[in-house]
Amino acid sequence: MQGPRIGVFVCRCGLNIERTVDTEAVAERLAEHPGVVHTETYDYMCSDPGQVRIKTAIAEHRLTGVVVAACSPSMHEPTFRRAAEEADLNPYLVEMANIREHCSWVHDDRDEATSKALRIARTMIEKVKGNHPLEAIRIGHVDKCLVIGGGIAGIQAALDVAEAGFQVILVEREATLGGHMAQLSETFPTLDCSQCILTPKMVEASRHPNIDVMTYSEVLEVSGYVGNYSAKIRKNPTYVDPDKCNLCGECEKVCPESAPSEFNRGLTERKAIYIPFQQAIPSSYTLDENTCLGLHPLRCSECAKVCEPEAIDFDMLPEIVDEEVAAIIVATGYEPYPILNLGEYGAGDVPDVIDGLQFERLLSASGPTGGEIRRPSDGRVPKRVVFVQCAGSRDPENHNAYCSKICCMYTAKHALLYRHAVHDGEAVVFYIDVRAGGKGYEEFIQKATEEERIRYLRGKVARIFREGDRVTVWGVDTISGKRVDLEADLVVLATSMNPHPTTETVTKTLKIGCGGEGFLKEAHPKLRPVESLTAGVFVAGAGQGPKDIPEAVAQASGAAAKAIALLAQERLTHSPEVVSIDEEVCGGCGVCVGMCPYSALSLGEAGVAECNEVLCEGCGTCVSACPTGAAQLKNLTDGQIREMVEVALADG
Amino acid sequence: MASENRSFEPRIVAFLCRWCSYAGADLAGVSRMQYPPNVIPMRVNCSGRVDAEMVLAALDKGADGVLIGGCHPGDCHYVSGNYKTRRRVVLLKRALEAAGLDPRRVHLEWISASEGGKFRQTVESYVEMIRALGPSPVAAARTVPVGASDDG
Numbered sequence: 001m002q003g004p005r006i007g008v009f010v011c012r013c014g015l016n017i018e019r020t021v022d023t024e025a026v027a028e029r030l031a032e033h034p035g036v037v038h039t040e041t042y043d044y045m046c047s048d049p050g051q052v053r054i055k056t057a058i059a060e061h062r063l064t065g066v067v068v069a070a071c072s073p074s075m076h077e078p079t080f081r082r083a084a085e086e087a088d089l090n091p092y093l094v095e096m097a098n099i100r101e102h103c104s105w106v107h108d109d110r111d112e113a114t115s116k117a118l119r120i121a122r123t124m125i126e127k128v129k130g131n132h133p134l135e136a137i138r139i140g141h142v143d144k145c146l147v148i149g150g151g152i153a154g155i156q157a158a159l160d161v162a163e164a165g166f167q168v169i170l171v172e173r174e175a176t177l178g179g180h181m182a183q184l185s186e187t188f189p190t191l192d193c194s195q196c197i198l199t200p201k202m203v204e205a206s207r208h209p210n211i212d213v214m215t216y217s218e219v220l221e222v223s224g225y226v227g228n229y230s231a232k233i234r235k236n237p238t239y240v241d242p243d244k245c246n247l248c249g250e251c252e253k254v255c256p257e258s259a260p261s262e263f264n265r266g267l268t269e270r271k272a273i274y275i276p277f278q279q280a281i282p283s284s285y286t287l288d289e290n291t292c293l294g295l296h297p298l299r300c301s302e303c304a305k306v307c308e309p310e311a312i313d314f315d316m317l318p319e320i321v322d323e324e325v326a327a328i329i330v331a332t333g334y335e336p337y338p339i340l341n342l343g344e345y346g347a348g349d350v351p352d353v354i355d356g357l358q359f360e361r362l363l364s365a366s367g368p369t370g371g372e373i374r375r376p377s378d379g380r381v382p383k384r385v386v387f388v389q390c391a392g393s394r395d396p397e398n399h400n401a402y403c404s405k406i407c408c409m410y411t412a413k414h415a416l417l418y419r420h421a422v423h424d425g426e427a428v429v430f431y432i433d434v435r436a437g438g439k440g441y442e443e444f445i446q447k448a449t450e451e452e453r454i455r456y457l458r459g460k461v462a463r464i465f466r467e468g469d470r471v472t473v474w475g476v477d478t479i480s481g482k483r484v485d486l487e488a489d490l491v492v493l494a495t496s497m498n499p500h501p502t503t504e505t506v507t508k509t510l511k512i513g514c515g516g517e518g519f520l521k522e523a524h525p526k527l528r529p530v531e532s533l534t535a536g537v538f539v540a541g542a543g544q545g546p547k548d549i550p551e552a553v554a555q556a557s558g559a560a561a562k563a564i565a566l567l568a569q570e571r572l573t574h575s576p577e578v579v580s581i582d583e584e585v586c587g588g589c590g591v592c593v594g595m596c597p598y599s600a601l602s603l604g605e606a607g608v609a610e611c612n613e614v615l616c617e618g619c620g621t622c623v624s625a626c627p628t629g630a631a632q633l634k635n636l637t638d639g640q641i642r643e644m645v646e647v648a649l650a651d652g
Numbered sequence: 653m654a655s656e657n658r659s660f661e662p663r664i665v666a667f668l669c670r671w672c673s674y675a676g677a678d679l680a681g682v683s684r685m686q687y688p689p690n691v692i693p694m695r696v697n698c699s700g701r702v703d704a705e706m707v708l709a710a711l712d713k714g715a716d717g718v719l720i721g722g723c724h725p726g727d728c729h730y731v732s733g734n735y736k737t738r739r740r741v742v743l744l745k746r747a748l749e750a751a752g753l754d755p756r757r758v759h760l761e762w763i764s765a766s767e768g769g770k771f772r773q774t775v776e777s778y779v780e781m782i783r784a785l786g787p788s789p790v791a792a793a794r795t796v797p798v799g800a801s802d803d804g
Contacts, residue, residue, distance in 0.1 A: 072678045073695070101681030102693050106772075112689045119692050511731060533671075533729055577697075595700075597731035619730035620696065624703030624740070633701065641694070642709050648692040649663050649714040 004035040004129045007063040008121065009054055010099075011045035011070035017104040020113040026069065026099075029118055029652075035129050037061050046076050054080065055087035063089060065128035069097040069121045090133030092576070092635055097124040122647040130640035134576035137613055141227030141326040141572055143167060145563050148219055148506060149331035151179020152198060152549060153541025153556040155205050157329045160560030162210035166567045169323055170205060171233055172215045173502065174262075176280035177202045179333050183263060185363035185371075187549060188413040189444035195279065195366065202281040214321070215282060222510050223599075225615050226536030227326045227572045237316035239295065240273070242284035244311035247275065251285060251303035251312065259291040261368075265358045267376060268368040273303045273312075277366060287312065327536045327563040328510065330520055331556060332503050334542035337392035337400065337495040345391060345493055346464040351377040352471050353464055353491045355391075356410055363417050373421050375490045378469065382425065382489030385418055386473050387411045388461050389431040391493035400496050402517055405546040407494035408435045412448040414492060419452040427454045428486060430461050430475055438548070457484060464491055497546040511597070512537050520544045530559040538562050577635050578616035579623060581609045586630035592622035601631075662782040663791070664691045665710050666719040666775075669699045671729035672764045673721025679768030687775045690782075691719060699723070699760075700733025704744045707758050711748075714791040717757050717782040719774070724762040734762070754785055 010027045012018040027039040038061040042050050045068055057063060066089065068080045073096040081091035099117040107113040143166055147158045150172025158170040176182070182202075184194035206213050214235055221232040255271040263276045270276075272291035275284070293300040295314040304312040339347040339355045346353045352375045354362075365371040375382045389411050392399040408431070415427035434456070436442045448454050461475040473486040499518040507514045507521075512532040514521055520539040523531040530538050538559035541552040566572065579592075579600070586608040593601045593609065600615035601622060609631065620633040629638060668674040674695045680687070696702060699722030707718045720741065722734040737760060745755035761774045 072681070074675065074678060098678075098693070101678040103681075103689075105681040105684050106687055107689045108686060109689070116689045116692065123692065123694060514726075595736065597733075617730060619698035619733050620701030621698060621730065621733045621736055624701055624706075625736070633697070636696065636701070638703075638705065641696075641706055644694060645665055645706070645710045645715070646713050648665050648694070649710070 002064075004065060005037045005061060005063050006035045006065045006067060006125055006128055007038040007054070007057050007061055008036055008125065009045050009050075009057075009066065009068045009070075010039065010041045010121070011050070011068065012041060012043050013070060013100055013104075014043060017070070017100050020104040020107055020110050021099055021117045022110060022114045025114055026117050026121060030121055030125070033122060033125055036125060038063065045070050046079055051079070051083040054083050058084060058087040058089050064093065065131060066094045067097055067121060067124045067128055068094070069099045069117065069124075071100040072096070072098045072102070092134040093128060093131050095124045095128050095131070097121040119648050122650075123644040126643040126647050127636070127640050130637060130643065131635045134634060137574040137576050137578075138571045139227055139574060139614055141567075141569075142324045143567060144169065144323065144325045145327045145329065145567060146171065146219070146229070146231055146323065146325040147329045147331060149179070149333055149541065149543065150174070150177040150213070150215065151331060151333045151541060151552075152181045152201070153333070153543075153552040154179070154329070154331035155201050156553045156556035157331060157540055157560040157563075158205055158211050159201065159208065160557050161329075161563055161567070162208045164560075164564045164567070166210065166564065168211045169233070169325065170211055170213050171217050171219055172213070173218050174276070175216050175238065175286040176276045176282070177205060177213065177215060178277075178281070180357065181549060182277060182279075183265070183357060183364070184360050185365075185367070186413065186417060188409045189438075189440040191413070195364075199279045202279070206281045213282070216286065219506065219509060220320075222328070225598075226534075226566070226574075229325050229328060229536065231323045231325055231328075233321045233323060235319040235321060237289070237318055238284070239287035239289070239313055239316045240285045241311045241313060242282045244309040245284040246309055246311075247283060247285070248308065250306040250308070254302040254306050256300065256302065257291050257293055259288065264361045264368050265355070267358055267361055285311075327538065327566050329538045329540055329556075329559045329563055330506060330510065330512070330532070330543065331539075331541040331559075332506050332520070332543035333500045334497040334546070335500045337498050339493065339495060341399065342391055342493060342495070344463055345388060345461065345491070346466065346471065347493065350464065350466045350471055350491070352382075352489065353493065355493050355495045356407070356414065357495075359414055359492045363414070363421070371421075373418060380489065381422055383422070384426045384428065384486070384488050385415075385490045385492060386471075386486055386488040387415055387427065387429045387492045387494060388464075388473075389429065389494045390460075391495045393496035394432060400498070400517065402496075402546070403435065404496035405435070406497065406548045409438070409441055409444070409548065411492075411494045412436075412445050412454070415454040416448045416452050419454065427452070428488075429454060429456045430459055431456060432458070432460065459484065497542060499543055503543055510534065510537055512539075530555055530562055536566060574614060575618060576613070577633065578613045578618045579611045579620070579631055580634055581611055582630045582632065583608045585628050587628055589627065591625050591627065592631050595622040595625045597621070660783060660787055662690050662716040662779055662787075663714060664717045664719055664779065664782060665715050666691045666693045666721060667696050667699070667702045667706065668693050668721040669723060669729075669734075670695050670697050672723035672727065672762075673699070673771065675765035676721070676763040676767045676771040679765065680771045681768075683768045685768055685772040687772045688779045690779045691775050698728065698730045698733035699737040700728075700730060702737060702740075704740060704747070707744060711753070711757060711788060711790050714788070716785075716788045716791055717759065717778060719778055720758070720760045721763045721771070721774070722760065724764055727764065753788070753790070756781060756785065757788060
């Protein structure tokens with residue numbers, strides 16, 4: 001058998017490497033290393049002429065492997081592997097020795113750095129000597145995309161993917177599309193009506209021939225891999241046939257049972273049979289079985305008796321739907337910080353202490369007061385409203401440590417809309433800082449403070465409690481250093497944005513990570529903000545982190561673009577650096593099967609382990625657990641690592 | 653001891669997971685942080701790839717210490733490889749102790765891709781610690797003539 005013929009290309013990277021590493025000496029010494037038949041140095045190996053040198057050397061010296069001693073493989077591994085491929089050398093026979101980030105940039109002493117560079121390069125020469133040519137695994141895929149969450153981010157993502165010509169399943173757990181955006185009155189900084197800009201998109205999504213909207217539904221299980229995920233979705237029974245329901249509302253009139261309205265955030269009640277709001281999609285009533293007296297003609301059935309189109313069906317059952325999808329976009333959204341956690345602000349105890357989203361309902365023309373601002377306790381128009389920013393945010397000792405980003409803007413909007421509605425009313429805002437980064441945002445704050453004479457007090461509120469029919473607010477103005485005691489008619493807490501409570505379940509179902517605060521985790525905070533670390537699963541919207549509507553929409557379109565890029569490929573590629581099992585050696589103990597987080601390993605009929613290369617991500621956790629050494633990671637075997645370690649430690 | 657070891661330069665190999673610790677070491681480089689050159693880094697996909705035999709082989713081949721870098725708990729790119737490493741390292745330390753070696757000759761540290769500073773500090777303090785411990789008796793037995801030194 002022909003011995004290895006390795007070429008080593010030492011990059012000077014201008015002076016980045018050369019300043020502390022004597023690259024000529026490195027090349028000279030490496031020429032003596034067993035198996036090395038060619039070495040050279042160059043200023044910039046990654047440049048076109050640099051790559052030409054490598055390609056020429058591959059042909060001239062009939063190289064069987066290449067080591068480029070240069071920067072981190074995260075920078076240029078793909079560059080050099082592609083170059084080798086162009087010279088007919090299998091790309092997996094090319095490795096990089098990182099003598100810049102891990103050597104020249106972190107050491108001063110030229111002799112020491114040169115010696116370390118030699119050791120690093122030798123480890124990679126040994127690795128390449130053990131490498132085998134591999135072919136990227138190519139897999140077919142289905143042409144559908146699953147979008148989880150029917151708020152503005154999910155709707156936008158679904159529309160974008162559908163417009164590109166691919167099928168979309170849009171799953172929403174509530175009875176209607178729309179999410180929290182449907183609850184808002186006007187949106188900052190333009191003050192356009194939230195529902196007026198949202199509902200056309202809801203309608204578009206529901207009518208789009210490529211979108212299958214599944215409301216009142218949940219994703220139960222997801223298995224498979226990029227391009228070929230299988231999702232099990234449960235469609236919960238609404239007990240009303242949306243095709244028959246004509247929205248006459250007779251059922252609602254006769255229904256004897258009620259519960260706090262989710263849409264109005266408990267400011268009003270809704271019946272057991274209800275429609276969340278008039279423009280709900282699907283446009284149909286829903287019977288909430290937890291509120292209903294009983295789904296049986298003997299228990300009540302008043303609704304069914306008056307339903308002329310006979311849309312009500314008490315026998316409706318949950319439906320389990322199996323879908324095959326190539327990509328998944330997760331847009332699970334947010335939930336305001338639970339107001340009951342803010343006991344120091346009288347939340348839950350004082351009826352006239354409400355959260356920002358409740359105030360949105362008071363401001364909204366579709367809200368319980370028809371857009372007139374009336375406080376919950378006695379329906380009076382409040383003459384002084386105190387707004388408390390950072391309620392639950394930026395308070396690492398007691399609540400969330402992070403800034404919720406949108407509250408400064410929505411509080412200014414609330415105060416401004418309040419002043420528009422109640423001309424003789426006084427608006428006072430407690431704040432820590434005003435953070436108004438965004439197009440037109442700072443100008444909006446300026447307008448609110450100056451034109452609307454909103455009083456901004458810099459400081460934190462210590463306590464809020466009820467005194468007679470008023471609410472007392474104790475705080476500190478940190479600019480004057482004085483204590484501030486205020487009597488208010490209504491207090492609005494700008495509660496922080498929390499990940500929706502279902503986020504954790506969804507991330508566990510999909511095996512994608514949550515960050516420390518429970519938000520969906522992106523693959524890279526700067527360069528891969530809409531991807532999860534699981535291939536083919538993308539993230540969008542406020543479920544990924546606090547953000548406002550334009551950002552959520554932009555991120556949704558970004559996630560959709562990523563999904564489309566995947567769907568548009570004829571075949572998908574997967575790294576071939578995966579686990580292989582030596583059937584001769586495997587004893588069939590099955591330890592590896594339990595180690596694999598991807599269910600890639602199984603015990604086959606022959607009683608030995610089998611690896612599904614498409615599922616294997618190449619972590620190698622099974623390899624270190626295998627007691628016989630039968631499981632090996634391709635191109636990073638135990639034997640290769642032993643050789644690498646030996647040369648890393650050898651003298652000279 | 654300290655004066656004896658002044659000229660002793662520890663040889664350390666580091667197994668760094670590709671997604672967190674290797675990237676953290678890259679960041680230390682990009683940030684031009686200076687640290688001792690005693691550690692030869694090796695990239696593995698996951699700290700879960702590091703098995704006891706690899707560490708023992710390194711010690712056998714003359715390493716004075718072995719550093720393992722993984723993602724923080726909960727951050728593993730491969731879901732749970734780092735938890736498996738954590739358990740393996742606990743057992744491995746016991747095995748080293750039983751074999752008469754100082755368990756500190758293997759060290760596991762969580763270093764994220766954004767923790768260049770932590771990578772530097774880890775290398776600095778580990779090199780210092782191994783320097784204070786002295787050459788590995790295994791390494792000494794391989795390289796030093798019998799009877800010349802015994803600090804095991």
